[in-house]
């Protein structure tokens with residue numbers, strides 16, 4: 354990996370309250386000073402000293418020396434956060450290393466793909482935002498939710514936040530960028546053996562990050578829904594699709610408005626059609642589930 358430090362060595366540097374406090378202090382100071390966002394603000398030694406509870410300058414100097422190169426960058430006029438420092442300090446400040454607090458189950462829009470009822474409810478389950486059907490009690494969607502989201506939002510606001518995050522993540526995934534680490538994704542289109550949707554040709558886009566191994570799986574149609582052509586198509590019809598969660602799309606498959614099929618093999622090509630009233634957006638996808646071209650059609 355081109356690194357002379359192991360991950361364990363790097364993390365061992367953080368098992369010291371003063372060092373974690375230094376990273377917090379640099380981030381807080383940058384937030385105060387970075388008003389115009391003209392690149393990362395460097396904090397002089399004396400500015401760090403003013404903000405951290407440490408006995409004397411030689412102790413601070415020692416800790417800064419330990420952090421430098423891994424979590425801090427030492428520049429001409431002081432210290433700023435490295436990429437690793439950024440990631441770690443945001444994680445610490447947001448409290449995302451804590452367990453998320455429990456929240457009251459919330460009713461949410463959408464239809465159950467299994468029984469067709471519109472009786473979905475979201476709750477926290479093993480640190481995931483689980484959407485389940487209260488009629489047939491089956492899980493409908495499971496997505497990551499951060500402790501920071503659960504701590505600072507509730508009810509409808511929390512649902513909206515999860516939807517927006519999921520929508521942004523999948524829009525990014527369909528452009529081949531991992532939402533976690535920005536590494537490249539490997540994509541495969543698979544058939545679902547048994548579709549829960551009546552008469553739907555169910556194809557799945559399965560993406561995995563080649564760097565951090567994070568996986569993303571969604572119906573092929575759902576990923577296409579966040580494509581700019583679909584966002585524009587729906588916006589013109591009064592639907593803000595770019596901020597909706599995947600589980601709210603079930604209605605479209607259930608009622609046969611959205612369909613996907615394989616139209617060529619070797620190399621594979623797929624056609625996804627998103628219908629709205631008498632209009633439809635027809636999208637042609639290549640074997641990596643990337644939209645190659647779109648066309649609008651009107652039913653006669």
Ligand SMILES: [Zn+2]
Pocket residue numbers: 465466467468469470486487488489490491
């Ligand atoms: Zn159900």
Ligand SMILES: [Zn+2]
Pocket residue numbers: 531532533534535536562563564565566567
């Ligand atoms: Zn990744």
